[in-house]
Amino acid sequence: MLRYSVLVWSLLMVGVTYRVHVVINRPIPPDIPDQTKVRILDEIGRLSNHLLDVFLYFGIPFGAPVQFLVDTTFRCLVGSTRITSHSEDVQVFDHTIHDVPVRVFKPTRSDRVAHPTLVYIHGGGWTWLTVNSYTAFLTQLANKTGVVIVAPEYKKVPSYHFPEPYRDCEKVMYQILLGKSGLSVDKYHVMVGGDGSGGNMAAAVAQKFRKKIFMQVLISPALQLLDLHIPSYIDNADVISGITSPRRQIQKWLLYTGISTIYTSNLVRNSHAAPEIRHSTISKYVNSELYFPQYLNITKRKTSTEYTYDFDSIEKFKDILTNTTVSPMTQTNLNGVCNAYVVASQYDVLRDEGIMYAARLMESEVKAKVKYYPSTFHGFLLFSTEGPFQLKTGIQALQDMSDFIRFQLRGYTS
Numbered sequence: 001m002l003r004y005s006v007l008v009w010s011l012l013m014v015g016v017t018y019r020v021h022v023v024i025n026r027p028i029p030p031d032i033p034d035q036t037k038v039r040i041l042d043e044i045g046r047l048s049n050h051l052l053d054v055f056l057y058f059g060i061p062f063g064a065p066v067q068f069l070v071d072t073t074f075r076c077l078v079g080s081t082r083i084t085s086h087s088e089d090v091q092v093f094d095h096t097i098h099d100v101p102v103r104v105f106k107p108t109r110s111d112r113v114a115h116p117t118l119v120y121i122h123g124g125g126w127t128w129l130t131v132n133s134y135t136a137f138l139t140q141l142a143n144k145t146g147v148v149i150v151a152p153e154y155k156k157v158p159s160y161h162f163p164e165p166y167r168d169c170e171k172v173m174y175q176i177l178l179g180k181s182g183l184s185v186d187k188y189h190v191m192v193g194g195d196g197s198g199g200n201m202a203a204a205v206a207q208k209f210r211k212k213i214f215m216q217v218l219i220s221p222a223l224q225l226l227d228l229h230i231p232s233y234i235d236n237a238d239v240i241s242g243i244t245s246p247r248r249q250i251q252k253w254l255l256y257t258g259i260s261t262i263y264t265s266n267l268v269r270n271s272h273a274a275p276e277i278r279h280s281t282i283s284k285y286v287n288s289e290l291y292f293p294q295y296l297n298i299t300k301r302k303t304s305t306e307y308t309y310d311f312d313s314i315e316k317f318k319d320i321l322t323n324t325t326v327s328p329m330t331q332t333n334l335n336g337v338c339n340a341y342v343v344a345s346q347y348d349v350l351r352d353e354g355i356m357y358a359a360r361l362m363e364s365e366v367k368a369k370v371k372y373y374p375s376t377f378h379g380f381l382l383f384s385t386e387g388p389f390q391l392k393t394g395i396q397a398l399q400d401m402s403d404f405i406r407f408q409l410r411g412y413t414s
Helices: 001-027 033-057 062-079 133-147 164-177 197-212 231-235 247-257 263-267 311-317 351-363 380-384 392-408
Strands: 092-097 099-108 115-121 149-153 185-196 215-219 338-347 368-377
Touching: 033 062, 033 247, 062 133, 062 380, 092 133, 092 149, 092 164, 099 133, 099 164, 115 133, 115 164, 115 197, 133 149, 133 380, 133 392, 149 164, 164 185, 164 197, 185 197, 197 215, 215 311, 215 392, 231 351, 247 263, 263 311, 338 351, 338 392, 368 380, 368 392, 380 392
Parallel strands: 115 149, 115 185, 185 215, 215 338, 338 368
Antiparallel strands: 092 099, 099 149
16 A cells, blocks of 8 residues: 555656646747746646646536636636725725626725726636636726726626626626616716626627727727637747637637537638638728738738638538627727727737727727737736736736826826
């Protein structure tokens, strides 16, 4: 028995030692700062990807227990271990708007009766994370901007699929604009924002309510399922795949739309759209040659015009691809959509989507500010909080965004 235990522990130590060696020697772009932190985050992401693959392959349900584990781990990484708090600067409390749970972040220094309000929709691929994960980040954002933040705890995959998560966010915004949220809201200065998958739903909400919303804040948003061979998907095919990769993002899309992940490889090959869609007007909206500002000097790649077709996938995706609530980037009419602040990072498969969407907004005479951060990765801004993986680039990006929001609201926040 003792020999068996020694053998098991020896094999375990060899395995751990080998994995540490792999992590230390795995190449990552040399221009990314805080290399050790990024290596660890990338490794955690890779292990999570492998675990998800196992769950999907064997059809194992990954419900609340797994989601709780992921949420808890992320909270430890970003220092968001407090669920609610009442600090000197920001009061944090839970509330319900039209049967949707929300968390409210209210700056205490303001003596206004009605407050500028940001509905912030958190990311996590429509599957992972909760408002608990974002408490530290949103507390800082509320404190820096003087804005009341309302964060919906929308329904998640795998229990719910599109359109249920989006509908929760839409309902919250609708009630706030109606003045029926139970909160003191300045209805002339209501904003919507989000990151990643949350940015997707924020953009869709902004299109739904148009000029009734004051501004949208889109942080590395996922905006389209139509073309998965735009430059940022190719540039980041295997750079820091634990944090961002085409396969990782495609699995998120499939889980959100409720389409089987057996189609993952077909979407990686970009063979899921019919020829008539590939040559339609909406296909132009994801063409980097038309909508990617060259002055940014980000990539030399162009959106590929060489396509393959898998007709089983085409049949499966024929309706969802042109749904502008799923893919706000494919919206033909952007007139009257509110002004936008868009954050993009270099090492992110979603990098180009926010940038091209901002260009289209400006083409429709909508003001849009793009803030591009080279040498950063998807989700970097969330590491602006006082946790073990705090990043200087995240701190700066949070300050930049806060300054922009305050400037837009000058005279309306204290």
